[in-house]
Amino acid sequence: MILSVKNCSKHFKAVRAVEDISFEIAKGEVVGLLGPNGAGKTTTMRLITGYLKPNGGEITVNGISVLENPLEASKQVGYLPENAPLYHDMEVTDFLTYAALLRNIRKTEIPAHLKEAVALCGLQEVVGRPIGELSRGFKQRVCLAQALIHKPPLLILDEPTTGLDPHQIQEIRSLIKDIGKERTVILSTHIMQEVQAVCSRALIIAKGKLVGEGTLDQLLQKREGSNRYTAKIKASKEAIQKELPQLGPFSLEKIESANGVWQTVVICLDTAEDKSETIFQWVVANRWSLAELKRQTTSLEEIFLELTK
Numbered sequence: 001m002i003l004s005v006k007n008c009s010k011h012f013k014a015v016r017a018v019e020d021i022s023f024e025i026a027k028g029e030v031v032g033l034l035g036p037n038g039a040g041k042t043t044t045m046r047l048i049t050g051y052l053k054p055n056g057g058e059i060t061v062n063g064i065s066v067l068e069n070p071l072e073a074s075k076q077v078g079y080l081p082e083n084a085p086l087y088h089d090m091e092v093t094d095f096l097t098y099a100a101l102l103r104n105i106r107k108t109e110i111p112a113h114l115k116e117a118v119a120l121c122g123l124q125e126v127v128g129r130p131i132g133e134l135s136r137g138f139k140q141r142v143c144l145a146q147a148l149i150h151k152p153p154l155l156i157l158d159e160p161t162t163g164l165d166p167h168q169i170q171e172i173r174s175l176i177k178d179i180g181k182e183r184t185v186i187l188s189t190h191i192m193q194e195v196q197a198v199c200s201r202a203l204i205i206a207k208g209k210l211v212g213e214g215t216l217d218q219l220l221q222k223r224e225g226s227n228r229y230t231a232k233i234k235a236s237k238e239a240i241q242k243e244l245p246q247l248g249p250f251s252l253e254k255i256e257s258a259n260g261v262w263q264t265v266v267i268c269l270d271t272a273e274d275k276s277e278t279i280f281q282w283v284v285a286n287r288w289s290l291a292e293l294k295r296q297t298t299s300l301e302e303i304f305l306e307l308t309k
């Protein structure tokens with residue numbers, strides 16, 4: 001297990017920023033840390049990095065206790081804070097060399113670390129240029145490179161696409177996917193598309209507490225409970241209403257006529273399973289015609305809003 005957080009809390013006087021949070025992240029996972037602004041995401045990440053000490057609980061990174069051995073634990077973590085500062089007058093590789101020296105990498109090993117970080121973050125075309133002359137997207141890549149310069153098994157990214165344009169966002173998301181093939185990644189965000197595009201699992205935090213956890217499919221299945229279907233059927237209202245119980249537990253939202261022949265039927269079935277084929281076979285068995293069948297399920301955004309309200 002790369003990261004283990006057990007019963008961790010952090011209070012700032014009367015403010016309970018994080019309250020009794022527990023979770024584990026395995027090697028090779030890309031996990032989204034989701035929550036609205038002020039939910040406790042940044043505090044959680046600062047606890048993992050050792051920047052803050054918890055009021056209670058235990059955190060281990062790659063088997064090393066953050067509380068008992070913070071220096072060794074910090075070697076296992078690469079951290080990219082939101083709006084990470086850069087020295088704009090420094091050349092790209094000079095800055096990364098400086099970051100490597102701060103990480104106590106041996107001078108003889110720095111060239112190999114530089115070469116790998118530059119290649120992984122796609123910085124080849126900006127080597128030799130001052131950081132201040134780079135686009136926002138390349139500056140973010142330089143920030144990522146400094147977080148990776150010591151080859152940590154765990155990479156923590158706090159809102160890594162903030163302030164980027166759509167093309168730059170796509171580039172950074174693709175880069176995070178590539179990094180996730182070699183390392184464990186925690187991605188903090190409040191953007192649903194970010195998690196769906198990059199992450200295999202999500203942790204949802206609200207008011208300092210962990211309110212949801214699982215793969216995206218697991219979160220969707222836990223919160224669905226029912227599926228809504230819209231079908232356009234060639235039959236009378238009376239016939240449809242009579243035969244609906246064949247589908248099992250259901251609730252009928254509406255039946256609307258279209259030209260007096262076709263009916264638009266909206267029903268909810270009390271199961272998270274996809275029953276589209278069942279509905280199709282039900283229409284066929286009753287010798288009706290079917291012009292349209294759509295399934296509407298709960299979205300990740302709806303789950304997020306429900307869990308964090």
